Amino acid sequence: MTQGSEPSSRLFTTMVLVLSGASLFLMGAVVSCMMPMMGMMGMDDKNDQGMMDQGHMKDMMQQMMGGMLPPGITPQDLPEPESRGAKLLSTYCTQCHNLPSPRMHTAEDWPRVAGRMLMRERMMAGMRGMMMQVKAPSSQEEETLLQYLQQHAMRALVPGTVLMPDSPGAALFQQTCAQCHALPDPKQHTALEWTAVVKRMRQNMKSMGRREITDQEVRDITAYLERTSR
Secondary structure (H helix, E strand, O other), rough: OOOHHHHHHHHHHHHHHHHHHHHHHHOOOOOHHHHHHHHHHHOOOOOOOOOHHHHHHHHHHHHHHHOOOOOOOOHOOOOOOOOHHHHHHHHHHHHHOOOOOHHEEOOOOHHHHHHHHHHHHHHHOOOOOOOOOOOOOHHHHHHHHHHHHHOOOEEEEEOOOOOOOOOOOOOHHHHHHHHOOOOOOOEEEOOOHHHHHHHHHHHHHOOOOOOOOOOOHHHHHHHHHHHHHO
């Protein structure tokens, strides 16, 4: 090697060392950023296969969806809980979030909502090694599930057809219930059932970060629904 080439050689060596150090630093930063997500997914456990369990999945979905997902109901609270449709709802929908009530949406809305959820399940079912072992229903199961949801869906009031609109509690019923879903038809429940439903809706509003209605508002809304119930 000539004398003139020595400075160039030293410069080249220095550049290689600097770039190597920068690469190591960058790799360390990336791994550091990934560690919290890997821990949440259970991927830092040497005993697993890098899969996310259902508990972590639900926690992640709740964080991603913010205040959009209500706490859910128990399988025993589903309409016809022993039916095929109820079993499918409990099996597939609870893989990622809490068990939804069929009365969360109207029969007209469920095809859109369920279609979106089923598409995500099919996508996650194919992500081997990245997600938990999410299972997607068959085409026949999808049809049965959608029929069940539509059969037991919320019966919504046609706009402008509120019963006894000038009675106490009517305006409060409209303002409160319409925040999260279509305005329900009071006749889809008995007077006794509405007491439990309003109590559950109040808890849902609190869990989702909405303004929690007062005890007096609960009494006014419940009284209105009891008067106009089935």
